Each structure stands twice: as C-alpha cells, then as structure tokens.
Amino acid sequence: MKDNSQCLRRLDMPLMALAVAMHTTGAVAQQDGPQAMETVVVTAQASNARSDLERQRNANKVVAVQTSDAIGELPDANVTEALQRMPGVFIARDQGEGRFVGVRGIDPNLNASTINGISLPAPETDSRAVALDVIPSDLLASLEVFKTLTPDMSADSIGGAIEIKSLNALDYDDSQYKFSAENSYSSLQEENSPKLAASMTHVFALSGDRRLGVALAASHQKRHFGSENIETDGRWEHFTAVDGSTGIGAREIEQRDYTITRERTGIAANFDLDLGSDASLYLHSLYSDFADEEIRQRNSWKLDAQRDVPESISDNSAEWEEAALEKSLKDRREQQEILSVVFGGEHYFDLWNFSFALGYSHAEETEPHRRDTTFVLEPLRLGYVEAGKTPRMAVDSKGLEKVLDPASYQLDELVIEDNDTEDGELSLRLDFSREFEWAGNPSTIQFGLHERQRKKQGDLNATIYEGFAGDYTLADFARNNIDYHLDTFGPGINAGSLNRFINNNLADFALDEAETALSSARDYTMWEDISALYVMNTVDLQRSQWVFGVRYEYTDFTAEGVRVVESEEPIPQAEPIAEGVYASAVDYRRDYGLFFPSVNFRFDYNDNIVLRAAYSESLSRPSFGYLNPSPAEIEYDEGELKVEAGNPGLQPYQSRNLDFSAEYYADQLGMFSVGLFHKQIDHFIVLSDVSSTADFSQYVGTLPVEEAEVLQPINGDSARIGGVELAWTRGFDSGFLLRANATLTDSHARLGLGADRQRSDSISLPSQADVVGNFVVGYERDAFSLRLSAAFRGERLLEVDLEDAAGDRYEDDHLQLDFSARYRFENGLQLTFTGVNLTDEPYYVHSGGFNGQYEEYGPTYALGLSYRGFY
Template identity: 65%
Template sequence: MTKTVFNLKLVAPLAAAIISINAAAQEAPTAQGEPMETIVVTGQAANARSDIERQRDSNKVIAVQTSEAIGELPDANVTEALQRMAGVFIARDQGEGRFVGVRGIDPNLNASTINGMSLPAPETDSRAVALDVIPSDLLASLEVFKTLTPDMSADSIGGAIEIKSINALDKPGQTYSVNIENGYSDLQDENSPKISGKYTNRFDLGGSELGVALAASHQERKFGSENIETDGVWEMMEAEDGTEAIGAPEIEQRDYTITRERTGLAANFDLKVSDSSLVYLHTLYSDFSDAEERQRNSFKLDKGDLQTISANSATWSDATLDKSLKDRKEEQEILSLVFGGEHNLNEWGIEYALGYSHAEEAEPHRRDTGFEQKHLELGYSSAGDIPTLFASDAAAMDASQFDLDEIVIEDNYTEDEEVSFRVDVRRDIEMAGNPSELKFGLQERRREKSGDLNATVYSDFGGDYTLADFVMNDVDYGLAAFGPGISKAKLNAFINENLGSFEIDETETALSSARDYVMNEDISALYVMNDIDFGRANLVYGVRYETTDFSAQGYSVAESSEAIEGAEEIAEDVYATEVNFKRKYSKLFPSVNFKYDYTDNIVLRAAYTESLSRPSFGDLNPSPEAIEYDEGELEVEAGNPALDPYEAQNLDFSVEYYADKLGMFSVGVFHKNIDNFIVTADVSSTVDPSLYVGALAVDEAQIYQPINGDSAKLTGAELSWTQGFDNGLLLRANATFTDSEASLGLGADAERSDKISLPSQADLVGNFIVGYERDALSLRLSTTFKGERLLEVNMEDEAYDLYEDNHMQVDFSAKYRFNNGLKLSFSAVNLTDEPFFTNNSGYNGVYEEYGTSYVLGLTYSSF
C-alpha cells in the first residue's frame, strides 16, 4: 500500500511565507537605491572539490564529506549522511538509518569517534553507536578511514568513523543560520516539525583569540511501518495426512506507530593562545526518545495440529491466535566532553585530550499486553515474501472471543560510561636527508556498561476480561486484513486503576528480571610511528600495542523442578547463579601506509595494517536476553562472555586519478584475513538445555548464542567516480564489491557445510548521485544499494540460515537559494517505497514497509 497525497494544508502557509519574504527582499532597494541581484552559487561543485582535495592530501585511504556537502543531501542525521560515501552502507531501524557499516562489513566492526574521542552506546546490546542520534546540523565534517596509522585506535576492521563538530576558528567571523522544516509520512499521514540553528563567532582577547561555536537542533518525527514476520524459521514439516513441505511455526502481523524526538546541542570553545598554542573544550549533548505503539497478531500455528501442508499452503487445527499491544518509550542521552590542547615547540609538538562520555537508555513503564483465543483452524494460503494468513472460523476476529492472558510491565535502564586520556608527542627529524616526523604517545580508556532490567509479569486480573473491554476500530494495515486493535487509552486506564489487585506470575517475573549485568573494559595503548616525506612519496609506518582487561558479572537463571547445586532459588522452581568472568589479552599492531604521486594527476597507495574488533556487549553479556519454556518447548537467546575478539590482517592497494577540472576516478582492491569471527547460531544441538530448565523435560529446543568461528577471508574492490560539467551537471558514483569465505570449524562429521560468507557482510554496496546546479537552483537524485547479508546461521542445515535481502533506495532533494540569505529545500525519501526483507531459502523472515516521506524546509543564513 502506498499513499501519494501530500498534506498541502500544512505546507501551504510555509510556502506562502517564503514567497512573501522573497518578494519583499526583491523589491527592497540596496543602499544605492538599486534592486538586489541574484547571487550565483556553485555549492555542489565547490563542496565536491573540497572533499576530493582532502581525500587526495591524506596519507591514509579515506573518504570525506564536509558539512556543506551533507547539506545538499536529504539526510537528517549522521548515519544517513554517511551512506552517500564510498564503501559505506547503513543498517535501518523502522526505515531510518541507525548503524553504519564500511566496505560491506558488520557495523559492530567499526570504531566511531567524535572530536577524537570514542562514543558510548546507550543500547543494551550494542557496541556500535546508533549515529542517528546526532543531527547533521551539528557537523563540520565526516571522515571514514579505511586504513589505520599507529596513532589511531586499533579497534576497527571495517573502518574508523571520525565526526568533527563545528569550529568557530574555521569560520570568517560571526556567522549564523536558522532552519525550519516540516516532514510528512504518507504511510501514517503524519507531520514532523524540525527547527535547528548554528552560531559562530571569533573574539579578540588581546593577543589571543577565542572561537565560540553553538548549534542546536530539535525534531519530532511521526511515522510508522507495517510488517509481517516469522517467529523461528521455515523448516520441513509433516502433516497428519502424510504431506510434507517447508512450513512456519508462527507468523506475526505487526503495525507500528512511532514518534521519535531528537534534540542535539553542541558548544565548542577554541582558544588560540598564540600561533603555536591552542586549547579547546568541545561538548555535545544528544537527547533521543522513541515512543512506539505496536499492534500484533500472532498466528501460533505450532500450538495446534498440522492437518495438511504443501509448498505454498498449510492448515492447523486447534491452533492459537494472540492479539497484543506493546506500549513503550525509550529515552536515550549521550554526553561527550573533550578538553585538550595542541602546542608547537619549535621541532617538538604535543597534543593531549581528556574525554568523558556518558550514554544511557531508560525504558520506564513499558507495557506489553496479550489476549488469546484457542482452538482455531488457522493457516496460510500462500507463502513467499508476504504470507497470506487465514482463520477458517468467522469468530476468529471477534473481540469478545479473546481472553486477557498476560500483562508485562518493565522498567529497564542501561548505562555506558567512559573516561579516556591520550597524549601525542611529535618531533621533526631528518631521515636520510628527507624531512620526517617521529610521533609517539599513549592512550587510556576506562569503560563500564551496566544494565538494570526489571519485568513484572501478571497473569490473573481479578476477573474475566476480553478484548471487547479494550477494543478499538480495525487497525489500518495495508498488507492484509488485521481485525480489531487494542485501545492504549482504555488499557492504560484499566491498569492504572486495578494494578494493585493483579496477581504476579512469580516464575515468569523471576526469569524475565534476572538479566542485570555489569561489564568493565579497560584498554591501554602505546604507539610509535614515523611519517617520512620523500617529495612525491610519503611513508607512514609504526606499531601500536594494546592491552584489554575485560570483566563481566551477570546471572545464569534456570527454571527447574529440582534444586540446582550452587544456585539461589529466587522464585518457586526458578534458580539463579551469579556468573563472574574475567580475561586479559594484548596484541601488537604493525602498520604501513605508502602514498606516491606518480604524476600530477595520478596517486598510488598501498597499505598493510593489523586491527581487531571486540565483540559487541550484547554478545558478551553473561545474562541471557530471554528464556521461554512452554510445554516442553524451549527458546533461549543468550550471550557468551568467553568470545575472542576478531583479529584481522589487512592489505590495501589503490590508484586515484584527479582531473584538472572537477573530476576524480579511483579503483582500489583490499584483502582481509580475519580470525575468530563471530556468528549468531542455533547451538541447541551442542548446548545442554538443562542449563536453562534444569530437570524439566525438553522436547524441542532453539538456543541462539554467538560463537567464534574459525577464520575468514574477505576480498574486495572499490570504485569511485566524480565528474563535474560546465553546464552544472555533477555525477558521483561508487561501488564496493566484496566476496568472503568463512569457516565455522565444524569438523568432518558435520551435517551442514562448514563454509559460509562472513556474517553481516554485504556483497555489493553502491551509490549513484546525479546533481544539477545552475544559478540559485540545486537538484540531487540519489540512489543507494546494499546487497544480501547473512544474519543468522543454523548449525545443522544451511537451508535454515537467515539472510537480509538486497535493498535499493531512491531519494531526491531540491534547493533554491534566494538573494536575501534564504534557502528553500524539498526532499523526498524512499521514493520507490523499498521494503526491508529477510528470508531463509526464500521464505519470509521479516517483510516491512515504510512508505515515502517528504520534507519541506526554509533556511536563513548570514553567509
């Protein structure tokens, strides 16, 4: 379903104001009494040239995008701005870009820093930072480093992302800008306002100069999605009539209504004490909230008896249909403070920085409520991307037939805090008559991530209630008929008035709440490097030594009919054992980066580097994420604190051609040998289920856990092309092709193939941008493509491996600059209504639609 009507009632007043302001400006005389003339602006070409020059000058393989170039694209945050750069793709959540991958590699294998210091992650399970919390209005530039030098942290196999916020000393003096926008989501028919502004100034302090840069941004975005997904995987099933085919245990229809608010604040102070001395304080604060209301139908097919099945249809008798409502609001905060200085002392120089970063995520008063109807004949009449579900009983969607089954109320809090310090010392020396810079330094990082997770499960409500007591109109769900929904207002009123009389399910409450954890990670690093200038050539080589001290504390919790030795009984038949884990490891990371200006137009590069990526905190968590046991069926999502980090040896070669006018073409190849890669696998065939259910009988188990594979090889090629034309046309294209092979280390007796592609690796990542600029008009049509990725591995049969499908999105932006400092902008995102789709062997995993969104904005700038 795609709606195409734009809400003109809300954009018309903004458009009228723009026209009137511009008309008044055009009629207003100048100081000499003459009409003002239109200023010709060539922003796209100038921005592209600036990005290319910075890339050419770098002694590493790098991609650059300045704030001005970002402003030409329809991107609201850092993540979505990064997706336009060569070799970069994004992982989306509800259609919005959140996490960033480089060279087709898992986003968890990148490092992200802002103003030179690492960013913490407020999410419970992630090491990768969801960069969508940082508005693009706060940026000076984005840099993606694809090779490393010893003065950079080694924790990056995909790439290192450096975010630089605005700096007043880079501006000519006092500057300011104000931007107002209104967005519109056609799927939800909702409007989303945004306002942002920037101010910079330089102050003469009598022999020194102070630069002050301030930026603020606030957006409230209302949107949603429609989804159908399989809980579990499609697998071979046999029906009672003897038929056999691939079938699904449970299929869910989901309808999301979402409100996301982002507030970003930056205040940067740079004091130029003298020509050779600078001290600074850079601050960033981001507040992000995500309010989500999810209506869900769960066709619990495997709760019934499979009567008949074919390749495209199946029918179950005595099955169960659940209707549920999730009502939750996540609130995230990120604070980054960096104090530092740079001092040049003749041949010597010193830089230092002290950083403090804090991130937190609170999920207060989350409510999940379920209604249940049993003994139904359910099934699907078609499979594929969007299974067509049916209920034979006409009363299956009768609200009065759904009994109130369960209410879960959660209060969750996650905190991530890091204190870091670094000092870098350099000395200008000569090497065989060539100027060079010797550099050495140290870095200390102290990080703690903790989670306080609490869930109370209620199963008796002091009476018999049905969905009819809380019903609302049928849910507007474009993928199929959904039936009646659950009124959030009615349900919350009922809970607030009667919560004290509800009966707590002690067993489920204990299982759901024993998930607290504390993880500490201390990293110490020393390095030395030499940067030699040979005239047309440049060589940077050196070594970095890093030590990691990791500890984790959590709980192993199990439901058991018998006591478990060494465990504490926290509820009837529920036992918890405290888990403590410690490990320490060190590694040496050599690196060499070589650059050679073969001609005035051709640059050759080669690099050898070694790096690592530490496992995500969700993978390391000693406390299981979820344990579900029902009538002999067990499903577990668990972490693994004993995971080894990824280790990689990286080779890079590239040739870059720079035209005399605006033009650049580059081709590069890279190869990575990766040890200890991590994959989420169904390990039920190798893990004892009694760890989670004690002596309870288990007929069928699905235990998902991250494990270390053996080794992997990844080889890729990267192409990038930019060409500007005298007629105002600008073309930019890039593509990264990767191919990988990883070994699970299963041994010769394994039933499935030991070889897989590297998990979460996309085989093709590409961008194509057509820009046009003439006088005051600027247009951009942008296409991004991300290839298929392996998400989950089944250790017994590769047919059940889960893949994310190809994704190609088309966006458009248009800007018109008036002659009085005003700029009118319009953008359309996801013009082709591209869905998100995952599958195993072509069968539905998740199919989700987001629709197209539009933004109309007005900016006033003093420059």
C-alpha cells in the same frame, strides 16, 4: 491433496557563501591592457565536492570525506543517513531510518566511531556498534571514514573508523548564523512532522594575536511516521501433515502495525582558544537526546498452539486445527542520551609538539513502564493460502465471525518492563611529536599514550501478570479496525483505555512470580580498560610519503552477572529466588595484549595521479551481547538441558589488512579511483551449538544431563574478505555533477562445525553485503539546485541455521531513491524540498525464499526554509 483455499477464507473480505571558482566556461573578454577577465561559473555543489576531494587527496591514509555543506545538499536527517553517500558505506535501517553504519559491506559491529576524537559508547543493551541516527546532521562540521589505520589511531576497527567532527568557529573566516525550519509528511501514516535547527559561530579577538572561537548549534525534530509488517516467528520447516501431504510451512506468523513518534534533540557547544603561534586549547561538547515512542498492534497466528503438525500443507498453503490467534499491544517509550565532552590542547616547544585530550562520554538507554498486553482467541482452524514475501492469512467460515469480534479475545497476559542500560567511558590521550631530517628528507617522529576506561551495565526488570480478577475481553478496550494494507488486520487495541484500566486495577492483578524472577534477575556489569602505546614515523620524500610504526594495546576485561535457572529440581550451589527458579553469581576476568604494526605509502605519480598502498593489523572486540555473563535462558527438566548464553571468554576478531589504490584527479572537477583490499580474519565469532563440548556443571552443578542443547557464541575458524572499490566524480560546465561509487566484496568463513552436521561448514561472513553502491546526479545553475541519489546494498546473511542451510536468513537487496531541490534567494534565504524513499522500497528478510520479515514505510516528503547570515 485438497485445495486449502476451499476450506479457509481470506480475511480481506468484508549554504555557505561561495568563495571558490570550480570551472570556467572558456569565454574570455579581451581588454585594452594586460588584464583579461574569465567568465566563471561557481556552484555550491561543485565547491563542496572539490573541498571533499582535496581533503581525501592530501590524507596520509585511505579516507572518504564529507563536509557539512555537502551533507546539507541531500535529505539526510542524521549522521547515519549522511554517511551512506560515501564510497563503500552502507547502512542498516530500523523502521526505514538509517541506524547503524557498515563499511566495505562489513558488519557494523566491526567498525569504530569517534566524535571530536573521543570514542562513542553504545546505548543499546547488546551492541558495540553505535546507532549514529541519534546525532542530527545539523550539528556536523565533517564526516570522515578511514579505511586504513595509522598507529596513532585505535586498532579497534576491521571495517573502518568513522570520525565525526562538530562545528569549530575558527574554521570560518566570518562570524555567521543559520536558522532553518522544516515540515515533513509521512505518506503511509498521513502525519506531519516539524523540525527546527539553528547554529552560530563567532570569533572574539583577545589581546595580542589570541582568538576565542565559539560555535553553538541546536536541532530539534519530532517525527511522526510508522510501518506495516508481516513476519515469521521461527523458521520455515518440512512437515508431513495429518492427511499425508508434505510441504514447507511456518508455525507462527505475525502481522504488525507500527505508529511511531521519534524525537531528536541535539546541542553542540564548542570553544576553541588560539593562544598564538605556539599553543591552543579547546573544549568540545555534544549532547543528543533521542526518544522513540512506539505503539505496536500485533496479530500472532500461533498455528501450532495445540498440534505439532498441520492438517494439510503445500509449499504455498497450510491448514492447522486447534490454532490460536493472539492480539497484543506494545506501548513503550525508549529514550537514548549521548553526552560527549573533550578538553584538550596543543603546545609547541622549539622542535617538539605536545598535545593532550581528556574526554568523557556517556550513553544511556531507558525504557520505563513498557507495557505488553496480550488477548487470546482459541481454538480456531487457521492457516494461510499464500506464502512468499507476504503470506495471506485465512480462517475457516465458522471462525471468521469470532476473529472479527473483539469480545472473542480474552485478556491473557500483561508484562510491565523497566529497563536501563548505561555505557560510559573516560579517556586520556597524550601525544608527542618532533620534526627532524632522515637521510636529508623531512620526517616526523610521533609517539603517545592512550588510556580508555569503559563500563557498561544493564538493569533489566520485567513484572508479569496472568490473573486479572475479572473476565475481561478485547471488547473492553477495542478500537476501530486497523488500516493495514498488507492484509486484513481486524480490530485493534485502544492504548488509552487499556492504560487507564491497568493504572486503576494493577494492585488486583495476580503476579507470576516464577516468570517475573526469570525475566528480572539477569542484570550485568562489564568493565573494559584499554591501555595503548604507539610509535609512528612519517617520512616525506620528493614525491612520496611513508607513515609506519607499531601500536600496542592491552585489554583488561571483567564481567559480573547472574546465572538464572528454571528447574523443578534444586540446583546445587544456587539460591532459590522463586518457586522453580534458582540464581547464582557469575564472575569472569581476562586480559590480553596485542601488537598492531602498520604502514601507509602514498606516491604522487604526477600532478593528477596518486597511488597508495597500506598494510595494517587490527581487531574488533566481541559485541557486548556476546560477552554478556548473564545467560538469556537456562531450562532444566528431568535430564534435559536447554541453554542460550553469552561467552565472556571470547577472543576478539584479529585482522591482517592489505590495501592498494590508484586515484586520478582532473584539473577541473573530476576524480576516478580504484582500490583493492583483502582482510584475513582470525577468531571469527559464530553462534553455535556447543552441547558436545560444554561443561554442564556450570549451569546445573552435579545434576545429570541426558540431552542438551547449548547455544553460545564461540571463536570459529578463520575468515577472509576481499574486494574492489570504485569511485567517480565529474563536474560539467553545464552545471551537472555526477558522483558514483561501488564496492564489490566477497567473503568466506568457516563455522567450525563437527563432522556430524549435515549443512556446509562454509558461509559468507554474517552481515556482510556483496555489493554496495551509490549514484548521485546533481544540477545547479544560478540559485537553483537539484540532487537525485540512489543508494544500493546487496543481499547479506543475517542469521545462520546450524542444522540446515535452507533455514539461513538473508536480508534482501535494497535500492532507495531520494531527491532534493533547493532555491537560494539573494537575501540569504533558501527554500528546500526533499523526497525520501520515493519508490517505497520495502525491507525484506527471507529464508529459503520464504518470508522472514516484510515491512513497508512509504515515501516521506519535506518542505523547509533556512536563512544564513554573516556579521
């Protein structure tokens, strides 16, 4: 085989006040008389660690806790990044920032999130998991991750239940206020980003022993950053080239350069009214606004634009004839809003306690006037001369001049989108409890009613233009060559001049009616009403505690959507909405009721050792993307059918969970724990080709189908997850604080494939990481504080290729180092320096060792100043 590098040319040519003593030096000063003074070393880091551990120790279930001051010690800009420091927790990142949270290595979609006791909706179109990065960490009082459940908690959690609590003035002895200002610097983009935050708590004394606590907090950040990316569109597959050579190659590779501005604004307003010893009322509210402006420059190397096989190939290079190179610009602003309001109270009636909470939460994601514009250059002789993590693209000498000349690229397509997704929930909790004695032991019986009514809807609109009343090229809208470190990118597209051109000439563009109809008719609405009843008993024995009971949840699910078919033949019982495009309504409803027993046992073996055991049953409802009644694609052509659709009939994951743990708490600051867990999951969900069992008439009526490919999520066989969880904390008289945790997980799931498939039916659970770990070294002496943290997540399976396991996509392991240094002045000022992603850890997805996606972000550094005062 000839060496492709000779035919192709590389393109890279031309704090709060301290109040608790955490450890002593051992020095004692003797006095005349009975008094003796201990020399005490007090550090904020140790104080916060002790507070977190005490709450964990006293809990009636397996839980990890982080309070607001502990969160503030690390460079975590949002809730997601703060959670990653907790045992068993990992985060899924977007553009280097943490977005979604996984517990015990399990898919973030299998967790539940609440804020101030109210479920959080998801603004994203497909997801049930909430991207917690929209909530600034400055608004928090504490974070709790529950790994076992009690009957008074929602059963909708297999991985874990995340509870976010915002500020409460009655939690503080003094009225206080805090202001902070920060500037961060992105080394990759060489951009500065300001941030401001303020909070205030005050307690008003009313008549008698009544008190009103008011807590207000606000945060605003406008962050400028970006990333560089190279990724493969599609899978790497085996080819036999024209010249007879064989190898593994890709049909399309993309180079991407992102310039991003993310703006976060968060406001919390909490009012707590203490009416004395027998009653209280509260109103808690939180509003978060998250705007993401993204300019994406992209080169799409469409190697198979005209030919199905390359001219020549090896496992590290390929050369294609009549290929195409597209340059495109995505210009979009995505805005997400979350509003959570809860009004509740508690009242004691002799032996009875009654509490209620009425909540409303709403999330919305809008994407107005998004514009994707494409310029194309073809035909060309293109390929790559290096595969691996970052393929190196190449072009023959004849085409090199064209590739670098903006006038060679013709304006080909414009897509304008206006998308809106809303997710809202109204909830009510009524809880009753009564204390009594059971066999001479203190006991509490508790029961209640929980009602949740949720509505999620999507309005998707795309207008596609392919004729532009003129011979326009990239030269009319070009900008300088893109600064792209992964390879040579060439000229980019000027967003300003392109938008002015579109605004002035839009009326003259030719509309592609068929593609516009296909892209804009897939709106959907889903309703999910959940009614729950529970009964729970807590029994306190001399050195142990039992919490047991059962919960019943009834789910009523309704979905409405549109089935849109692209076909040259009329589709029976469907309305034509454009030439070759037919639509029909989809309505679906199902309901189910399930019981969820649970028991949590805690035994205080001695003053230092706590043993725990728990059994619970839980569920996770399918993601809304999987339940979507509007198919993403239906294409019919002369007996050939291709479908990609959701499945509103999916059953939820159901899990039986078993936990054991032992926790050792030292007399001074120290803790070591080991836990074992096992989960048996039924109705595991997998995306599968269901062509052999699908009812084709739902898509094309009575039209004949000779060959079909129908991809749809289905309930597969069972899955299991087991693992061990380790956590260690140790404080030293020298001022050092060490914290380490690791979760080792193993999973097994069956795809439920037919016997005719070549690949193995057994896989690890998708999105599950085998290893999750954190290590923190802290040092504090007098007014000076340092923290160095490492967060590790092991490799995890992201996508399953149903035909060939070599095509499965894996996210590579990720190790990120972060650093913070603080100096506290006596007047209440604090100076902070932080560094995030110090080693420039990339995001890497691979398939059989070949590139799936490789992205770099660079380190980010920040300098901040804060002031805390009391009044």
